[in-house]
Amino acid sequence: MVPLSHYLALSVILFVLGAAGFVFRRNIITVFMCIELMLNAVNLAFIAFSRFLGNLDGQLFVFFVIVVAAAEAAVGLAIIIALHRHRQSLNIEDVDSMKM
């Protein structure tokens, strides 16, 4: 039986990798994908706790996180498309002012 801490360690490593990509990458789409990676790391922690505490609520939370992530992806990618139309660039350094 794999102990709970190993699942949590995997979750932590994936979350930190997502955070690292958020800091290091300059392409706005890659940054967005790193956010998805962090959401997935949290989902893994939820499901591991759900299994080891014998409580199904954690899986329901993952269900809602997936739904919110889908909505977030739709709106975020629409924003990226609008941004690209205005700036002709996907580099986050080109979008450092609040005005479009």
Place this chain on the structure above:
Amino acid sequence: MDILFYIVAAVSILAALNVVLQRTPVYSALSLIVVLCSLAVVYLLLGAEFMAVLQVIIYAGAIMVLFVFVIMLLNAGHEVPSQRSRFAKWLGAPIVAAFLVEMLMAVWNQFPASGATRPPRLDGSPAAIGHLLFRSYVLPFEVTSILILVAVLGAVVLAKKEF
């Protein structure tokens, strides 16, 4: 069964590294699909069958197709390093490393690996999830439907020609 978890965990970590290290978004997206599918296998090992299926269908299917579609549409190519991105690397690497060490130490102190007792079998079937969803979580479910409606409207308005 144990060895399967470690293999899948290694695959997901390598693929996640590839997501971060690739400079071309399409390669990052394809690596992210590998991460999502290997996480679905981990969910199966944890007895969350329904969540594994949702992970593959919604995440690896719908969301990542949307990502790849936008990458192709905007013709996102190779990312060029700049002065500021070098600064971010130089400053960000120690912070990220410290964050990783701190989180791992917190996990290790809080949940020691010894005494791995087998937890009771949990029913992660669609029937059990559905019972819980429509008994205890009806209000969040309804609120989520409003969220999706707003997200759809927002996406249409934002992607329109003029806004």
